[in-house]
Amino acid sequence: MGGLNTPLQSSSAIEYLDDSEVRYPRYFNTLNHQVVAEKMNALECAEAGLVASSGMAAISAILFGLLGNGDHIVLTEGLYGGTHALIVNELKRFGIDYSFSAANAASLEAAVKPATRMVYLESPSNPLMTVVDLAAVSGFAKPRNIITVIDNTFASPILQNPLQLGFDLVMHSGTKYLGGHSDLICGTVNGSVELVKKARDHLVNYGGCLNAQDCHLLERSLKTLEIRVTRQSNNAEIIAHRLDQDDRIGRVHYPGLENHPGHAIAARQMAGFGGMLSFELADNIDPETYLRRLQLVNCAISLGGVETTICQPIATSHQKVSEQERQRLGITGSLLRLSVGIEDVDDIAADLLQALA
Numbered sequence: 163m164g165g166l167n168t169p170l171q172s173s174s175a176i177e178y179l180d181d182s183e184v185r186y187p188r189y190f191n192t193l194n195h196q197v198v199a200e201k202m203n204a205l206e207c208a209e210a211g212l213v214a215s216s217g218m219a220a221i222s223a224i225l226f227g228l229l230g231n232g233d234h235i236v237l238t239e240g241l242y243g244g245t246h247a248l249i250v251n252e253l254k255r256f257g258i259d260y261s262f263s264a265a266n267a268a269s270l271e272a273a274v275k276p277a278t279r280m281v282y283l284e285s286p287s288n289p290l291m292t293v294v295d296l297a298a299v300s301g302f303a304k305p306r307n308i309i310t311v312i313d314n315t316f317a318s319p320i321l322q323n324p325l326q327l328g329f330d331l332v333m334h335s336g337t338k339y340l341g342g343h344s345d346l347i348c349g350t351v352n353g354s355v356e357l358v359k360k361a362r363d364h365l366v367n368y369g370g371c372l373n374a375q376d377c378h379l380l381e382r383s384l385k386t387l388e389i390r391v392t393r394q395s396n397n398a399e400i401i402a403h404r405l406d407q408d409d410r411i412g413r414v415h416y417p418g419l420e421n422h423p424g425h426a427i428a429a430r431q432m433a434g435f436g437g438m439l440s441f442e443l444a445d446n447i448d449p450e451t452y453l454r455r456l457q458l459v460n461c462a463i464s465l466g467g468v469e470t471t472i473c474q475p476i477a478t479s480h481q482k483v484s485e486q487e488r489q490r491l492g493i494t495g496s497l498l499r500l501s502v503g504i505e506d507v508d509d510i511a512a513d514l515l516q517a518l519a
């Protein structure tokens with residue numbers, strides 16, 4: 163009694179006679195699910211929330227719980243590779259039509275058709291850090307009853323609250339900043355009671371619940387989310403400027419740099435520019451040699467953990483996107499994606515620069 167942490171309730175069989183509802187882990191209504199979902203509601207200023215078994219489960223719950231045969235969805239180009247693969251491999255099998263548009267509000271609006279039921283985007287996006295004006299998107303979508311959905315993984319709820327800017331649903335790969343210690347995989351959905359119920363009902367049928375232990379770990383991680391993200395964002399801003407000043411590095415993609423096309427929008431709608439950035443190596447530097455020379459920075463897939471990690475998107479997050487599509491989007495072999503951790507910023511920067519030598 164009196165412990166500061168929610169007790170871990172690992173039972174899959176729960177007594178029901180004296181309870182107001184039948185509880186079962188796959189129904190997302192056990193103690194550990196509810197506590198962590200409520201914390202996410204508070205963080206995303208939402209009425210309701212759902213904690214799922216992965217970011218992809220959360221995205222699937224939204225797409226298949228809210229869209230059906232004959233509906234159309236508009237998505238921004240340059241989404242996370244797994245999301246892109248889900249769209250192109252699965253949607254048409256269920257009679258859902260889709261269009262990709264350039265990642266800005268005007269192009270999204272121009273791509274809307276009479277059957278469009280949803281607009282889906284990432285901002286900042288993975289891996290090119292494209293920023294979309296969220297208030298402008300919700301502004302054209304709302305009067306047309308189009309549901310607006312954002313993958314808010316890169317910003318985290320600390321730096322961006324899309325529901326406050328008129329969006330209907332916000333999802334996270336909780337595997338990243340929410341978990342923050344590279345030791346769990348989960349996803350979250352937040353929004354109105356009505357929309358979250360539709361996503362949940364779908365996922366109850368398909369199965370995609372998070373186990374109690376990972377709910378418990380996620381709840382522990384949320385306690386330090388603000389401290390971690392603030393430090394990561396401050397570190398990333400310093401590193402982006404240092405990389406930008408080095409001639410051996412091509413373009414640096416970071417919304418906090420004044421030369422970033424989305425800088426003014428990001429400054430308006432985010433409380434910080436985030437812990438993610440990407441940069442291009444000069445042509446004479448072989449990416450794999452560079453990655454192998456790093457000593458502090460870990461060459462690993464995933465992101466958002468307390469340790470700094472780096473990866474080559476064409477070999478990891480975007481390996482499922484066709485070569486032709488990657489070239490068109492500017493996701494080249496020399497592009498590296500950096501997830502800045504909480505280490506001493508001078509140590510991180512020194513490692514990134516020594517490996518260029």
Ligand SMILES: Cc1ncc(COP(=O)(O)O)c(C=O)c1O
Nearest residue numbers: 216217218242288315335337348
């Ligand atoms: C932006 C973004 N959205 C969604 C996902 C999918 O999340 P998960 O791997 O937790 O299913 C990822 C994974 O890397 C991601 O980077």
